[in-house]
Amino acid sequence: GESVGLHLPTLSVQEGDNSIINCAYSNSASDYFIWYKQESGKGPQFIIDIRSNMDKRQGQRVTVLLNKTVKHLSLQIAATQPGDSAVYFCAESYNQGGKLIFGQGTELSVKP
Amino acid sequence: NAGVTQTPKFQVLKTGQSMTLQCAQDMNHNSMYWYRQDPGMGLRLIYYSASEGTTDKGEVPNGYNVSRLNKREFSLRLESAAPSQTSVYFCASRWTGSETQYFGPGTRLLVL
Numbered sequence: 001g002e003s004v005g006l007h008l009p010t011l012s013v014q015e016g017d018n019s020i021i022n023c024a025y026s027n028s029a030s031d032y033f034i035w036y037k038q039e040s041g042k043g044p045q046f047i048i049d050i051r052s053n054m055d056k057r058q059g060q061r062v063t064v065l066l067n068k069t070v071k072h073l074s075l076q077i078a079a080t081q082p083g084d085s086a087v088y089f090c091a092e093s094y095n096q097g098g099k100l101i102f103g104q105g106t107e108l109s110v111k112p
Numbered sequence: 113n114a115g116v117t118q119t120p121k122f123q124v125l126k127t128g129q130s131m132t133l134q135c136a137q138d139m140n141h142n143s144m145y146w147y148r149q150d151p152g153m154g155l156r157l158i159y160y161s162a163s164e165g166t167t168d169k170g171e172v173p174n175g176y177n178v179s180r181l182n183k184r185e186f187s188l189r190l191e192s193a194a195p196s197q198t199s200v201y202f203c204a205s206r207w208t209g210s211e212t213q214y215f216g217p218g219t220r221l222l223v224l
Binding site: 008034036089099 | 116143156157170208213214216217
């Protein structure tokens with residue numbers, strides 16, 4: 001049978017549209033969340049983070065929303081550009097131990 | 113600042129051979145991490161070093177050893193490589209006052 005995790009969820013959007021990438025996290029005790037962008041052949045790059053005492057945080061063209069009730073995190077990218085095409089990972093941390101638990105990732109494809 | 117650097121960029125090994133992956137950071141970070149990334153999956157923690165002189169196992173430590181040579185450098189050693197260790201290896205570092213980890217460009221390892 002097919003192993004879990006071999007096929008990334010994919011989101012395809014038109015250039016200029018807004019993108020929403022979702023993530024379900026596992027530990028209700030997690031107190032820090034972070035989004036990374038990984039372009040092909042490169043290491044993960046920090047995009048934005050949020051602590052559990054916040055529901056929303058905005059950056060440049062990006063917004064992260066946190067819903068602790070349902071353990072859900074989302075990344076919104078405004079006016080998506082071809083350069084946004086990449087795999088996006090969410091990660092969680094708890095106890096401030098510095099260890100991150102990564103999600104599977106979502107591949108974002110932007111059509112010109 | 114170069115950030116986090118890794119060598120080599122790519123390596124091919126035969127089963128049973130050994131090698132050391134090198135990582136260095138110039139950001140004066142205290143904590144350093146080694147992850148592996150397999151196709152279609154997120155990053156899994158192999159080993160980490162919370163501070164100079166300490167190392168701890170992560171989620172998938174079997175078959176690996178690490179050395180925190182000094183504050184800047186953290187190496188990962190495969191004593192007897194196996195095909196299951198074919199992966200992309202990422203090193204990351206973190207300043208104690210933040211939970212954000214910064215990643216290197218990765219080492220692509222193929223074990224035949």
